[in-house]
Amino acid sequence: xxxxxxxxxxxxxxxxxxxxxxxxxxxxxxxxxxxxxxxxxxxxxxxxxxxxxxxxxxxxxxxxxxxxxxxxxxxxxxxxxxxxxxxxxxxxxxxxxxxxxxxxxxxxxxxxxxxxxxxxxxxxxxxxxxxxxxxxxxxxxxxxxxxxxxxxxxxxxxxxxxxxxxxxxxxxxxxxxxxxxxxxxxxxxxxxxxxxxxxxxxxxxxxxxxxxxxxxxxxxxxxxxxxxxxxxxxxxxxxxxxxxxxxxxxxxxxx
Amino acid sequence: xxxxxxxxxxxxxxxxxxxxxxxxxxxxxxxxxxxxxxxxxxxxxxxxxxxxxxxxxxxxxxxxxxxxxxxxxxxxxxxxxxxxxxxxxxxxxxxxxxxxxxxxxxxxxxxxxxxxxxxxxxxxxxxxxxxxxxxxxxxxxxxxxxxxxxxxxxxxxxxxxxxxxxxxxxxxxxxxxxxxxxxxxxxxxxxxxxxxxxxxxxxxxxxxxxxxxxxxxxxxxxxxxxxxxxxxxxxxxxxxxxxxxxxxxxxxxxxxxxxxxxxxxxxxxxxxxxxxxxxxxxxxxxxxxxxxxxxxxxxxxxxxxxxxxxxxxxxxxxxxxxxxxxxxxxxxxxxxxxxxxxxxxxxxxxxxxxxxxxxxxxxxxxxxxxxxxxxxxxxxxxxxxxxxxxxxxxxxxxxxxx
Numbered sequence: 001x002x003x004x005x006x007x008x009x010x011x012x013x014x015x016x017x018x019x020x021x022x023x024x025x026x027x028x029x030x031x032x033x034x035x036x037x038x039x040x041x042x043x044x045x046x047x048x049x050x051x052x053x054x055x056x057x058x059x060x061x062x063x064x065x066x067x068x069x070x071x072x073x074x075x076x077x078x079x080x081x082x083x084x085x086x087x088x089x090x091x092x093x094x095x096x097x098x099x100x101x102x103x104x105x106x107x108x109x110x111x112x113x114x115x116x117x118x119x120x121x122x123x124x125x126x127x128x129x130x131x132x133x134x135x136x137x138x139x140x141x142x143x144x145x146x147x148x149x150x151x152x153x154x155x156x157x158x159x160x161x162x163x164x165x166x167x168x169x170x171x172x173x174x175x176x177x178x179x180x181x182x183x184x185x186x187x188x189x190x191x192x193x194x195x196x197x198x199x200x201x202x203x204x205x206x207x208x209x210x211x212x213x214x215x216x217x218x219x220x221x222x223x224x225x226x227x228x229x230x231x232x233x234x235x236x237x238x239x240x241x242x243x244x245x246x247x248x249x250x251x252x253x254x255x
Numbered sequence: 256x257x258x259x260x261x262x263x264x265x266x267x268x269x270x271x272x273x274x275x276x277x278x279x280x281x282x283x284x285x286x287x288x289x290x291x292x293x294x295x296x297x298x299x300x301x302x303x304x305x306x307x308x309x310x311x312x313x314x315x316x317x318x319x320x321x322x323x324x325x326x327x328x329x330x331x332x333x334x335x336x337x338x339x340x341x342x343x344x345x346x347x348x349x350x351x352x353x354x355x356x357x358x359x360x361x362x363x364x365x366x367x368x369x370x371x372x373x374x375x376x377x378x379x380x381x382x383x384x385x386x387x388x389x390x391x392x393x394x395x396x397x398x399x400x401x402x403x404x405x406x407x408x409x410x411x412x413x414x415x416x417x418x419x420x421x422x423x424x425x426x427x428x429x430x431x432x433x434x435x436x437x438x439x440x441x442x443x444x445x446x447x448x449x450x451x452x453x454x455x456x457x458x459x460x461x462x463x464x465x466x467x468x469x470x471x472x473x474x475x476x477x478x479x480x481x482x483x484x485x486x487x488x489x490x491x492x493x494x495x496x497x498x499x500x501x502x503x504x505x506x507x508x509x510x511x512x513x514x515x516x517x518x519x520x521x522x523x524x525x526x527x528x529x530x531x532x533x534x535x536x537x538x539x540x541x542x543x544x545x546x547x548x549x550x551x552x553x554x555x556x557x558x559x560x561x562x563x564x565x566x567x568x569x570x571x572x573x574x575x576x577x578x579x580x581x582x583x584x585x586x587x588x589x590x591x592x593x594x595x596x597x598x599x600x601x602x603x604x605x606x607x608x609x610x611x612x613x614x615x616x617x618x619x620x621x622x623x624x625x626x627x628x629x630x631x632x633x634x635x636x637x638x639x640x641x642x643x644x645x646x647x648x649x650x651x652x653x654x655x656x657x
Contacts, residue, residue: 034356035356035357038357078257078260078263079267079276080260080263080267080276080277080279080280081276081277082276082277085275085276087273097607098273099272099273099605099607099608100273101273101276103276104276126275135449135450135451137357138357138358139357139358139359139360139448139449140355140358141350141354141355141358141360141361141363142346142349142350142353142354142355142361143353143355144349159346159349160342160343160346161341161342161343161346161347161349161350162341162342162343162346163340163341163342163360164282164283164342165358165360165445167277167282168282168283168449168451168452168599168600169449169451170451170604171450171451171604172275172604173274173275173276173277173278173603173604173605174277175277176277177280177282177342179259179260181342182342182343183342183343184342239450239451255604255605255606255607
């Protein structure tokens with residue numbers, strides 16, 4: 001009788017153990033499938049949800065934004081590391097396009113194309129697009145790059161392993177490896193300033209107010225009104241990165 | 256000027272057209288070229304081994320164990336270039352402890368460990384266990400102890416226990432085939448899933464990686480098989496060698512077809528990135544792509560191996576042809592990885608220009624260090640062949656478990 005009871009308890013033990021292991025296997029098999037759905041999911045975006053608007057018509061190419069950014073955020077001064085930079089596009093009469101950004105535009109621009117050959121020319125300030133379905137966040141193997149609850153894409157530099165996968169994944173070239181920290185670095189939308197209720201340094205120092213940021217979920221915010229009233233466009237929309245950097249008067253040549 | 260940035264200032268003078276200012280330096284260099292190359296050799300060598308075991312290609316029997324040991328030797332080194340490439344190598348374990356599952360890179364550690372521990376190690380162990388028990392009685396000194404330790408104290412050598420070894424080994428091989436596919440297909444996915452990069456972002460990438468892995472792995476085992484026989488002054492089993500060459504020929508044709516399909520598709524659709532990519536192929540990648548990868552790595556091997564299918568010259572000549580072809584194939588596949596990894600970073604994601612790449616001689620990302628990572632697996636393999644000589648195994652046919 002005792003033997004039979006022992007057998008029974010062993011059987012139930014095995015059954016329970018088997019079920020637990022099975023359940024564990026099934027649940028551990030599920031997350032990878034969820035993982036596939038990163039870019040296919042709708043962005044979360046509750047509460048404050050930061051977006052950026054840049055008015056190309058207002059940009060004069062002074063390079064203040066790029067210069068300020070380097071000072072504010074301790075970006076290495078060499079011309080290979082930028083969180084923010086300005087590009088000069090020149091479309092010539094023959095249809096060819098010339099793009100330049102000497103030292104990220106920090107020292108200002110000169111026009112290298114003779115006046116007579118120019119059809120049009122304009123400046124495009126570039127920075128992190130703080131995408132809502134950000135490819136860099138998606139590919140970070142340890143989760144060191146993440147999206148803050150306010151929709152700002154940040155990097156935990158104590159956690160980043162420096163694999164550079166995110167640098168490859170960013171379609172806009174907004175990331176670089178910090179030469180002394182050996183981890184990735186990028187625009188934080190001056191998160192340290194936002195948290196104090198201040199504007200990002202590049203926006204604060206733009207003399208023509210060509211760049212603004214604010215809450216996309218607030219219909220009364222400056223950035224929401226900008227998007228509503230102008231013909232805005234994001235960079236590389238076909239990649240569906242959920243870019244939250246909206247340009248007014250963006251030419252199709254800009255990439 | 257800070258000498259740390261000297262190479263970057265130099266690169267700045269070589270920029271062609273416009274690139275984003277952060278794109279001057281290539282993020283992934285020679286070490287990341289080695290990563291898919293070495294992993295591919297592992298997957299390919301294993302698949303050759305399983306041809307004999309699971310698909311019962313009897314003439315390949317002499318290469319079975321050599322292929323397994325080759326795969327194992329390269330697998331042990333496969334992660335090293337990756338870890339040494341990291342900006343923070345000491346944080347590499349974060350990827351195992353806190354994997355971020357939406358990243359294709361995050362599960363590499365698990366795929367790797369699964370393949371190394373569950374597939375390769377187990378299969379080799381089942382294959383050698385009984386031999387190790389026998390050898391531990393014959394050998395002396397260090398070898399004796401190594402055999403004792405590696406046999407894990409399971410000293411049963413009865414026919415019954417050997418049959419079990421064989422059965423379990425067979426099961427591991429069956430699991431191993433999809434695992435090998437997973438391993439290298441997955442490596443391809445790491446590149447193929449980067450939508451920002453049109454040179455990488457193709458659904459074909461995992462498939463192409465898989466077949467090119469088979470090509471390189473089979474070529475490597477063919478070379479190792481020949482060299483081991485030369486060193487041991489043994490007559491090479493020509494039926495076996497011809498069979499490997501035959502499979503190599505078929506797989507190269509499949510690989511060539513897939514890669515051509517990918518390029519034809521690219522040209523036919525000619526999307527936004529077409530212009531910059533065609534400039535890349537005819538310019539910066541001309542030598543490594545069209546000469547090394549396509550001509551040396553594919554067209555010449557297809558012709559030489561193809562000829563051998565119809566016309567069989569004397570054994571010595573055939574061996575010479577196989578030897579040269581094997582080396583050409585390996586060079587070709589190495590440059591295939593090069594063209595993917597380096598080529599994909601030479602053009603700007605603005606599609607308006609190119610940066611340049613110069614391989615340094617010294618330094619962690621230099622030519623010498625990369626060569627060391629390629630030589631170490633051969634040293635490991637030599638050690639494995641010394642410790643576990645396949646030719647001293649008791650020759651027993653695998654029990655067929657059909």
